[in-house]
Amino acid sequence: MRKEKLFKIGVGLCIAIMCFSCSSTKFVPQGEYLLNDIDIEIDNRSINNEELKAQIRQKENLKILGFIKFHLGLYNLSSAKKTEGWFKRIGEAPVIYDEYMTQRSKEQLELYLRNKGYYDASIEDQVAFREKRQKVDVVYSIETGQPYRIRNYTYRFDDPAVSALVLADTVRQLVGRGSVFDVDVLNAERKRIANRLKDYGYYNFTEEHISYEADSALQSRQVDLVVVVTDDDLEQEVDSVQPHRKFMIRSFHVTPDFVPSQLSSRQPVLEPDTLRNFPYTFYYKGKMKYKPELFYNVNRMEDSLYYSQKNVEQTYRSLVQLRQFRVVNLNFDEVEKMGNDSIGMLDCNFQLSPLPRQGFSVDLDGTNSSGNLGVAGNFNYQHRNVFRGAEIFNLNLKGAIERQQTLIKNSKLDFNTRELGIEGSLSIPKFLSPIKQGRLFGYQVPQTNLTLGYNYQRRPDYTRTITNFRYGYNWKTSQTKNHFLSIVDFNYVNLYEFNDEFLNSIKDLYIKSSFTDHLIFAMNYTQVDNTQNLKRRDHYRYFKWSFEAAGNALSLYSAAFNRPKASFTDTITGQVSNYHEVWGTRYAQYLKADFEYRYGYMIDKYNSVVGRAFAGIGLPYGNFDVLPFEKKYFTGGANGIRAWQVRSLGPGTYKAPVGAYPNQSSDIKLEANLEYRYRFVWRVEGAFFLDAGNIWAINEKDNRPGAQFKLDQFYKQIAVGTGMGLRFDFTYFVFRLDLGMKLRDPSLEEGKRLIIGNYPLSAEHFNLSFAIGYPF
Secondary structure, eight states, rough: HHHHHHHHHHHHHHHHHHHHHOOOOTOOOOOOOEEEEEEEEOOOTSSSSHHHHTOOSSSOOOOTTTBOOHHHHHHHSSTOOOSSSSSHHHHHOOOBOHHHHHHHHHHHHHHHHTTTOTOEEEEEEEEETTTTTTTTEEEEEEEEEOOOOOOOOOOEEEEEEHHHHTTTTGGOOOTTTOOBHHHHHHHHHHHHHHHHHTTTTTTTTGGGGGEEEEEEEEESOOOOOOOOOTTSSSSOOOOTTTTTEEEEEEEEEEHHHHOOGGGGGSSSSOOOEEETTTTTEESSSSSSSSSSSHHHOOOOOGGGGSOOHHHHHHHHHHHHHOOOEEEEEEEEEOOOOOOTTTSSEEHHHEEEEESSSEEEEEEEEEEETEEEEHHHHHHHHSSTTTTTTSSSEEEEEEEEEOOOOOOSOOOSSEEEEEEEEEEEEEEEESOOSSSTTTTTTSSOOOEEEEEEEEEEEEEEEEEEEEEEEEEEEEEESSSSEEEEEEEEEEEEEEEEOOOHHHHHTTTTTTGGGGGEEEEEEEEEEEEEEOOTTTTTTEEEEEEEEEEEEESSSHHHHHHHHTOOOOEOOOTTTEEEEEHHHHTTEEEEOOEHHHHHHHHHHHHESSSEEEEEEEEEEEBBBBBSSSSOOGGSSSOSSSTTTTTTTTTOOTTTTOOTTTTTOOOOSSSSEEEEEEEEEEEEEETEEEEEEEEEEEEEBTTTTOOOTOOOOOOOTTGGEEEEEEEEEEEEEOOOOOEEEEEEEEETTTTSOOOOOSSSSSOOOOOOOOEEEEEEEOOO
C-alpha cells in the first residue's frame, strides 16, 4: 500500500472517530444528562489550575486532542442489547451528571483554597442543561479574594540545643513574614525542620514534635504564627523515648548473606563464622563472600559524630547501587541507658540478601539500524563479585545480520550485512584515582568503568573492524543528576575489501574521508538531569549536555618527540595536507559539544505532550580537518525528522543525486520535535507529531552545494515534517510505527519549499519508520 494512502486512511480514521463520538448519548438513560464539559474560571493566576482540577469529584469523559471523546465513541459502537462486549471493555461508559457530586466538588474546592490561605474565596457553580442534546456543562467560577498572610513568625523551644540548630538554618526556611498562610507550605516546613534535626543526631525526632499556634484575630487578613518545637503533646510510655536526646552509632552488624525470613528478628542470627573489627562485626556462613573494605567504603554513617539521617540514606543508596543484593535493610537498635547519659547509643544492622553471583542470558532481537531491518543474537555473561569487592564483570558476544541498502547497482536487498562482536566490561564501586574523593561524591559511591571491545562488520561495499577501549567514571550528585566522565575513549577503525563500484561512487566527494582508516583518542564528559519517574505519571524535564575533545594528547606527544609527518593530496582541491600518524594511522583532532532538552507535560492519565530541542556542533582542526564518520551528525528516520528517511536530509539545501544511497552527515545539527500522545485502545497508543531541523557543514572543505552553515541563511533551510504514529506497549518493550509527511523541504527551489500548495502529494513526500521505544 502506498504511503500517501496510509496517511489518508489515518486522516479518514480520525474524522470517523470525530463523527461517531458526536452521537455520545446513546447509553444515557431518559431523564438523565451526559456530563459534557467541566470548566474552572478563576481570577487569580497564582493558583495552580491543575491542582484545582484535581479537586473535582466528577469529571467528564476522557478526551484526545482536547475535544474528541474517542473512548466514549468506542463504547457507543457496542450493542445496546448486550451488557458486555469488546467495545464496552476497551471504551468508556458515559459519565452521567450527578448534582451531589457537583456540590462535593464545590466543597472540595473551598477546602483547597482555604488551605492555600484564601479564606474569603467565593465559588459559584453554573450548570447549563441542553435538553435536546441530553447534555450538561458545568462551570465553577472562583473569586479568591485576598489571601491571609503571616505578620509575625516566631519560634518557641524547650531545648536550647534544638533551638540553636533550627535558628542556624533559617536561610532555608520556606515561610516567613509576609508569606501566604499556606497549609501545604507549613507542612513542608515542619518536614524540613524534622529532617535537619535528624541529620544532627536526633534519631527519635519526628514532624509530630512540631506544631503551629496561629492567631488570626487580627484585621487586614494577617496571622501571627508561632512554631512550637516540643514533646509535651507526646505520650512517653517508656523512658528511652526522648525526642530531644542525641544519638551516636556505637557499632555496625553486617550480615551479607541475610535470609529474609529473619526479618522478624532485629539482631542477626549468630553463626560460628564471625569477624570482628571494631566497630564492625560480620556474620557469615563458610567463606566471607565480600571483603570488609567494601562496607567500610560504602558506609557513610561514620562521616558524622552523631546519627545522621542523610548519611543513612546515602549508605542505603550506595548499597542498592552495588547491584549485589536482592534485599537491603538498615535498622537500628537503641542501647539501654547506662546511668544518666544524655547521649543515646545505637547499634546498626546491615541485613543484605545477595543476588546470584553468576548468570547468563541469550537474547534474540529485531534491529532497526539507520532504517535497515535485521536480526541480532546476544550471549551475555555476568559475574557480580569478581574480586570480592562487588565488582561486576560483563561479557557480551554479538552476532547480527541485516538487510541493507547499498550503492552497488543490481545488488540484492537480502541479508547482505554480517556483524560479529565481543565486548567485556568491568565496573568497580570506587573511584580509582590518585585524587582523593573528598566531598565530590557526597550523594553515593562512584563507579569506575573499564570496557574493551572488538567489532567486525562485513558489508556489500566494504569491510570494517572497530577496536575500542574506554576508562572512566560515573556517579550521581542528586536523585536526578548523573555524571559520566571518560578519561580515555579510544577507537581504532580499519576499513578494507572495498568494492570498486563503491569507491568510484564516492570519488571526489567530501564523504570519502569517512571511509579511511582513523584513530580516535578522546576524553569526554556528559551530564544528565532527568526528573522522569517511570513509576509515577507526572510532568518531567530532561536536560543533557556533553563535551568531547580528541587528539590533543597525541598532538602533544607528536610535537614533543618531533614525530615525522605523512602527506596527502586532496583530489578535490589539489591541496597537500601534512599530518601525524600513530601506528601508521592518522588520528582525529576535534572539539564537540551537544545540548538536548526535553519536557513532558501530562495532561491527564491518557494524554500527554512531549517536546524536545537539540543542538550540536563538532569542530575539526589540527591533525584532521574533518570529523570522523561516527562523530558526525545526521537526521531523519525514526528518532529524527521522521518525514525523511534516515541520513537522507541535508546538509543545508544539498540534494543527493536520485537513487543515491542515503548517507548524509555533517558537523552541525539543530532539531526540534513536538509530539502529542494519547491512549488509543488496549495497549495501543496514538501520536501526532511535528518535527523541524537540519544539519550543516562547518567549513568550505565540504564541496556539496548549499551544505555550509551561514548565520543569515540557516533559518531558511529548516526542514519541517508532520505525521501520526502508533505505539504498541508489550510491557518489556514498545514497538513504534510512525508515518511522516514532508511539509517543507529545504532542498527544493527557494520560494517553493512548502509541499502543500506547490506539489501534488506523492510517495516521495512520505516516510514510514519502524522502531523500538519512544523517539524521545
